[in-house]
Amino acid sequence: MQAKKPSESRTTMTDLVLPSETNPLNNLFGGELLARMDRAASIAARRHSRRITVTASVNHVAFNHPVPLGSVLTVEAAVSRAFKTSMEVYIDVWMEDRFTGERSKANEAIYTFVAVDDAGRPTEVPPITPESTLEIERFDAALRRKQLSLVLANKMKPSEATELKALFTTS
Numbered sequence: 001m002q003a004k005k006p007s008e009s010r011t012t013m014t015d016l017v018l019p020s021e022t023n024p025l026n027n028l029f030g031g032e033l034l035a036r037m038d039r040a041a042s043i044a045a046r047r048h049s050r051r052i053t054v055t056a057s058v059n060h061v062a063f064n065h066p067v068p069l070g071s072v073l074t075v076e077a078a079v080s081r082a083f084k085t086s087m088e089v090y091i092d093v094w095m096e097d098r099f100t101g102e103r104s105k106a107n108e109a110i111y112t113f114v115a116v117d118d119a120g121r122p123t124e125v126p127p128i129t130p131e132s133t134l135e136i137e138r139f140d141a142a143l144r145r146k147q148l149s150l151v152l153a154n155k156m157k158p159s160e161a162t163e164l165k166a167l168f169t170t171s
């Protein structure tokens with residue numbers, strides 16, 4: 001299969017924060033943000049694989065900044081690394097200042113998607129070639145995150161997690 005670039009899967013979704021999507025502090029409800037990120041990431045994974053894709057795990061979410069009612073929120077997702085049947089999707093969330101239009105980073109997250117056939121069986125995806133410095137950084141760290149996710153899900157023995165061991169051993 002021919003390699004693709006992260007830019008080919010990049011997906012941008014912009015939407016308002018409405019009253020029904022906020023908590024009692026009038027900030028965006030965490031579950032609503034998770035759903036928006038899942039939708040954008042799912043499209044990115046589908047653009048990379050051109051297959052049905054399912055969310056296998058949510059590896060990391062940081063709710064660093066509250067997102068107030070009325071905000072214009074942009075969710076940007078792109079495949080950061082493709083493995084055999086799974087893809088890591090990196091998601092950046094941006095908030096737009098109501099008056100100046102200036103964008104600031106609100107949150108970020110990392111999801112894992114798996115491409116499946118019509119029967120739901122995992123199926124191979126094209127490789128990916130990162131281009132920008134940020135894409136290369138994210139690509140390089142993705143195997144470590146995959147191993148951590150598999151260890152936490154009890155799908156890999158810690159002793160097999162070579163990338164994680166390398167973090168803690170010097171030899």
Ligand SMILES: CC(C)(COP(=O)(O)OP(=O)(O)OC[C@H]1O[C@@H](n2cnc3c(N)ncnc32)[C@H](O)[C@@H]1OP(=O)(O)O)[C@@H](O)C(=O)NCCC(=O)NCCS
Nearest residue numbers: 054055056057083084085086112114116122146149150153
């Ligand atoms: C995701 C799913 C297809 C994986 O099926 P499986 O039988 O575990 O398949 P495998 O063990 O062959 O794993 C497939 C790939 O997913 C990866 N994977 C599975 N679980 C993972 C996890 N928790 N974290 C990271 N990667 C994971 C595997 O490493 C493998 O990757 P690779 O082929 O690129 O090396 C299956 O568990 C499933 O259908 N889950 C439900 C998905 C869903 O409905 N999501 C919406 C939630 S509401």
